Amino acid sequence: MLPIPIPLVDLSELSDPSESTDPRAAEGVGAAAGPPASGGGLRARKKLLVRAAIVDAALDLFAERGYDTTTVPEIAARAGVSPATVARYFPAKDALLFPERGVRVPALRAAILARPADEPPLRAVLGAVAQQPPLDAESLRRLALQRRAIGSSAVLRGRALGLLGRWRDGIAEAVAEREGQSAESAHVLATAVVAVLDDVTERWAAEGAGDGLQERALAALAVLAGAVGDTNIGSSKGASRARH
Structure with a gap:
């Protein structure tokens, strides 16, 4: 289950510059700390580094x-x-x-709403997914470790299901708003898309977390589109044909 292979949960952006933290954290990590930060930008950057170091330590453990x-x-x-x-x-x-602050459901929702108005609902969602930036090598490493941790704990599996629901609901709301779809049909579409992405990531992690995760995800979504007769993902030409 979640996280899934586009960065709606992005562990490379872990800092909240307004967050109050331990003074030791604001000055760096342990013995590697440099001189005290001067200026809000440097201080915020050091907070980000501490936050990322904590996450990395946790994932490794x-x-x-x-x-x-x-x-x-x-x-x-x-x-x-x-x-x-x-x-x-x-x-x-x-x-x-x-x-939670790294959850990018609103970003995908906005991308769906920005798709061409004449695209069918599923194609609009898949086009928005394809537009999301790929995960970098470090994020992929973290994603693989996250999957392993989630698989080892019933508590985390339950927590991941809640996040899965947030993805589904965000997609469904955008589809219903953009297309004038019923809430039920939008929910079904969103559930199918999220289930496919989740399954792809599950298998990717189980098979050693190699290269090509996003390509695998997009290929699986193309299969979904083909299964419902919508094979021209993101194509305005295909959208024109679909209207006739």
Whole structure:
């Protein structure tokens, strides 16, 4: 289950510059800290680095030991910060895998609404998905570790289902608003798209998390489009044919 292969949950953007953090965090990670930050931009950047270091430490430990048996003090020690700093950034342990501020459902929703008005609903959704930027190598590594952690914990599987629902609802709302579709038909379409993306990512992780995740995702979505007679994804020419 989630995260899925387009960056609606982006662990490369983990910082909230307005967030209050432990002074040690604001000055860097552990012994690697440099001189105190001067200026809000540098301070915010250092917060981002600390936040990312905590997430990386957590993901590595979850992969090594399992989510349920890994403690916050162990994560803090691996990241070079105090347990209190971890708690300030992530009030609950599961938030290390699901940083809510990184959820990009609104970005995909906006992309769907911006698609050409004459595109059929499914094609508009798939075109919007194809427009999302691919995950970089570090995000793919984190995604594979996330999948492993989710698979090891019933708590995380339940949490991931909630995030899956947010994707589905965001897509469904955009389709209903854009196309004048009924809420029921928009929900069915969104459920199918998210299920395909989720399945592709599940198999990608199980098969060793190699290259080509986004290509696999788009190919699977093309199969979905073909199954419902909508093979010209993102094509205005195809949309014109569909109207006749």
